[in-house]
Amino acid sequence: MEQKDLPSFAKLKINKRPDSLKLELLTIPENTYVNQFDNRVVNVGFRNISYTVKEGIFKTRSRVILDSINGDFSGGELTAIMGPSGAGKTMLLNILAGYTSKGVLGEKLINDKPRNELAFQRKSCYIMQDDDLQPLLTVSESMTIAASLKMSSKYTWKEKKNRVCLLFKFMEIIKDPNILLSLICQNISFPLLCSSSIGN
Structure with a gap:
């Protein structure tokens, strides 16, 4: 099936791998209100993210928690960060969300451009794993x-x-x-x- 043979509401996604060819038909989500925002997809990237902390009281030394981490989160896709306990998964998310800034080096990108931290904080939201909601409110x-x-x-x-x-x-x-x-x-x-x- 070629792209021109598809209905206007669908597109063809072809993923090539050395040993196989995966063909997937992507249709528009049922929620039409969400579709109004399709042209505002945001891609989050990070380059050479490093995080160092000072430890010790009388004699301090630096400890590297994250060392030159690179990656991209593409808009409209679900991305999982996996690793053993203490690998730095939560710390990486805290850095990307802007919660942690001291001791951080590297570049954070929005759609392949350096991001404006103030604008990012205003327009984004970081949802924690535990829901901190007041039970007596509607x-x-x-x-x-x-x-x-x-x-x-x-x-x-x-x-x-x-x-x-x-x-x-x-x-x-x-x-x-x-x-x-x-x-x-x-x-x-x-x-x-x-x-x-x-x-x-």
Whole structure:
């Protein structure tokens, strides 16, 4: 099948390996609201990331935690960082998220260009493994409080509420914004927990 024979909503992805040829048909996701953001794919890259810490009290010495790490996270793809305990997986994520900056060397890229740290912090979100959500609040209340704290004072209360409503529309998995977070936790609804964390 050739590219021209495919419908307009699909594209052909061909992955070549020395011993095989993998053919995969990629169609547009069902969530049409998400598709509006397809042209804003962000690729995150890092080059020669090194992290050194000082250890010792009276006689200090440097210890290298990460040594010249390179990699790329392509937008729209799921990437896993694997390694044994203590290998530096969490530290690498903390550095890429901007949580750790002291003792860090190397270059962080967005779409192959050096990233603006201030703009990156404003427009990105780092979701931890453990969901730190207030169980006695509803999803709507939690996200409204988060919007009040994170959005600057130049936005009115109505604009902040509208932003929360826009998030609910975007994150279609949250059907009832008035459900208590404690009920989500009790039912162990992992997708809802993730959506609530991302929304906050």
